[in-house]
Amino acid sequence: MAMTPFEWNSAKDAENQRKHGVSFAEAQYAFADAKRVIAEDLDHSAKEGRYFCFGRVDRGVLTVPSPTEAVSSGSLAPDSGAKGKQSMTAKTKYTSEPIGEVRVVHDFLPAPDQLAFRDEGVKVTIALSKRSVEFFKAHAAKNQTQYQRMIRQLLDAYVDAHSRPLTTRSSGRGKVVGRSGAPKK
Numbered sequence: 001m002a003m004t005p006f007e008w009n010s011a012k013d014a015e016n017q018r019k020h021g022v023s024f025a026e027a028q029y030a031f032a033d034a035k036r037v038i039a040e041d042l043d044h045s046a047k048e049g050r051y052f053c054f055g056r057v058d059r060g061v062l063t064v065p066s067p068t069e070a071v072s073s074g075s076l077a078p079d080s081g082a083k084g085k086q087s088m089t090a091k092t093k094y095t096s097e098p099i100g101e102v103r104v105v106h107d108f109l110p111a112p113d114q115l116a117f118r119d120e121g122v123k124v125t126i127a128l129s130k131r132s133v134e135f136f137k138a139h140a141a142k143n144q145t146q147y148q149r150m151i152r153q154l155l156d157a158y159v160d161a162h163s164r165p166l167t168t169r170s171s172g173r174g175k176v177v178g179r180s181g182a183p184k185k
Helices: 010-021 024-032 068-072 130-142 147-162
Strands: 037-041 050-057 060-067 102-105
Touching: 010 024, 024 060, 060 102, 130 147
Parallel strands: none
Antiparallel strands: 037 050, 037 102, 050 060
């Protein structure tokens, strides 16, 4: 089963945080609410439909606008302006005013268990060996992806593998093992 990823533009995310105090990384979890409600924005453009997702997140209920093309393109973009297979032509306008007239509709979005949530990114500067960068660039080209994404996925997999809680408490007096995994004598 294919997972539906979240995508957004980092500049729009920063603008949303400044204006509304909500990051897109947080807003995406409104879609994970099993009791979410989808409503059509009846006051929006006749050319382009827009829907709202009302969903609970850690600090309360969020209302997240989402253009229909975000759903049809196979990814969700919480009012980000991120380009899907079709491009958005209208500039997103933020407001603190009421959302206008809406109509609750059937939830046509992917089920919460079919969503691939995006981690909030933190930009860092790191010096890597030329050999490592060339390795990732070559493999990224073969797999038609970005080499930075491959490095990030490798680091995330490392963190996941080493963040699991230990099941038993170690006394520090375990067997010493060699590279093969066999006990050293």
